[in-house]
Amino acid sequence: MGKGRAPCCDKTKVKRGPWNPAEDLKLIAFIQKYGHENWRALPKQAGLLRCGKSCRLRWINYLRPDVKRGNFTPEEEETIIRLHRAMGNKWSKIASRLPGRTDNEIKNVWNTHLKKRLSPKKTSESSTDESKPESTITSTSSSSSQSFFSIERPNSPKSTTPYTNEFCDQAEQLSMEDKIEQDSEKAVSSELLIGMTEDPKESSASFSCESNIVNSSQNVAQKPEETLASPLSVSIYTVETINIVNSGQKVAHKPEQQLASPSSYLGPYDVGHILEIPWEPDYEFWKLLDDDSPGSFQSKEVQLGEFSANQNMILGEEGVQDGEARKWTNDFENEFGVVGEIKESNKDHNFLPKNYAVEPQMDHTKAFNFDDMTEAESELDFGSIPLWLSSPQNTTLYFNTDQ
DNA sequence: AAAAAACCCAACCGCCTTTGG
DNA sequence: GCCAAAGGCGGTTGGGTTTTT
Structure with a gap:
């Protein structure tokens, strides 16, 4: 029996690659009107020659009205770093803390910016597998992370006290959750302009x-x-x-x-x-x-x-x-x-x-x-x-x- | 100015989880 | 409990853009 996972769609019959505006409009209009109950059926219903997964991804990562675009603020970046330390590559969980940001976007930001920014400091961090949450590390990294979290935000009106200490104290991780959430929301609200x-x-x-x-x-x-x-x-x-x-x-x-x-x-x-x-x-x-x-x-x-x-x-x-x-x-x-x-x-x-x-x-x-x-x-x-x-x-x- | 390298990110792939019959 | 379908997630990649040589 041809085991193995059945493909989600017939790759030969779907369009791939970048979306064009007409496709976007169709998707937007369809979802506006009918929602997205069934991603697999959606392309056909919407008249799109796309895989349902592709539609879902396009909507979630790009077309949703509440997707926030633009560069990440320093606050958001800090939040990502903090959460990544706590959770590892759990992009969707991290994204859930940053309203308007998608897991894909966060992942990209991490891979292209934040990881590099942090990497020089990592020399003293025993080059841990970064896919693992820091909670698994008996960390002596406070000094190295400190410099990062002391990022200067010259005009920031509110206290931007870094969380260095909190992160060094694993016991406080959970209690941070609310704080993190608050912070990320603040960051976001300041972005909702x-x-x-x-x-x-x-x-x-x-x-x-x-x-x-x-x-x-x-x-x-x-x-x-x-x-x-x-x-x-x-x-x-x-x-x-x-x-x-x-x-x-x-x-x-x-x-x-x-x-x-x-x-x-x-x-x-x-x-x-x-x-x-x-x-x-x-x-x-x-x-x-x-x-x-x-x-x-x-x-x-x-x-x-x-x-x-x-x-x-x-x-x-x-x-x-x-x-x-x-x-x-x-x-x-x-x-x-x-x-x-x-x-x-x-x-x-x-x-x-x-x-x-x-x-x-x-x-x-x-x-x-x-x-x-x-x-x-x-x-x-x-x-x-x-x-x-x-x-x-x-x-x-x-x-x-x-x- | 051209070529090469580096960067960036949307989109894809395949695996895992969830759900429902 | 088993199976299939669908959704969700994280890793990876292709190719366009920007920077450097």
């Missing part, structure tokens, strides 16, 4: 939505690029227009608009210009699409991490899936006010070279038809097709999906 930024050297545009919301308790200076590290950032260039563009994309906008220089990898999308609203604690953006507006995205459940039961159960039976999938795309179109198709003129951009500067055409009555996207476009490298979605309020989502 709308990272609307303007790159001073990139944009001189005038905008009508220029609100910089800054948490007053967050005194640590943030480099501009730190606030941009968002998977799906949104640029607002007029009150009613939302612009989502892809990273490094040279897209021509209104004359006064200038693009941010391609930054380091910010995920499949990033921002060009003007105002950037990180997708992360991006309740403001979700709000834009929420509730009362006819272009509602009905995001509250997702924001709160709750899905109503009836919402989840709309689907579920095979056989109705195709119909349902079509129905939801129709609903989605209705909600978004998607009324048209790809503009003929835009279709032509299919054949433009990558990074070709495409002048967005401010025609709010034409938009992308999601139904048509299902099989064809989602499989394509989108090239430079600009996709326009428009809502009744002229909120325009512009996806220049060049990857």
Whole structure:
């Protein structure tokens, strides 16, 4: 009998590799509407040629509204280090202490930054297997760890007393849990700010939505690029227009608009210009699409991490899936006010070279038809097709999906 | 300016755990 | 208790980006 674990899906029939914006949108829209009761069934229901696992991962690590993006704060890094000392490579447990951060992200941060930062100190730490919690080590590492935890945070308003002693005292580990939790929450709450930024050297545009919301308790200076590290950032260039563009994309906008220089990898999308609203604690953006507006995205459940039961159960039976999938795309179109198709003129951009500067055409009555996207476009490298979605309020989502 | 090296991170893989019949 | 399916987790990797030579 062909034992061994059955693959979770037929690898030959699923798309792999980076997600494109159309796929992301489908996933977001589907989960917004129906939740994610069954990851394995979800791709088919949502019209995605992806493995269920891949969908889950994409959602959890990237698309969830409450995923916090951007660089880790010193507080978060300290928390990670502390927890790693206590737990080892229990990334998901560590992540659970850092709301908004994913295990994958924490793991990456650890492997790329924190481990290296700590490694010089480790020479005196008997080069222990770092996958093991420090609790298994009869530690004499207090001196070495001390230097790290004394990280200087010059502007930090609150006491940032390191936990060196606590960590040297295994008996206090448990009692630390609450403290750790509090701290991580503090760190997070100070992060829950709308990272609307303007790159001073990139944009001189005038905008009508220029609100910089800054948490007053967050005194640590943030480099501009730190606030941009968002998977799906949104640029607002007029009150009613939302612009989502892809990273490094040279897209021509209104004359006064200038693009941010391609930054380091910010995920499949990033921002060009003007105002950037990180997708992360991006309740403001979700709000834009929420509730009362006819272009509602009905995001509250997702924001709160709750899905109503009836919402989840709309689907579920095979056989109705195709119909349902079509129905939801129709609903989605209705909600978004998607009324048209790809503009003929835009279709032509299919054949433009990558990074070709495409002048967005401010025609709010034409938009992308999601139904048509299902099989064809989602499989394509989108090239430079600009996709326009428009809502009744002229909120325009512009996806220049060049990857 | 070009090439090489280092860095970074999203995504994948496979194993383990949980759940339900 | 057994088995299969699905979810979850941690390790690893591919490839894009940035830095260094």
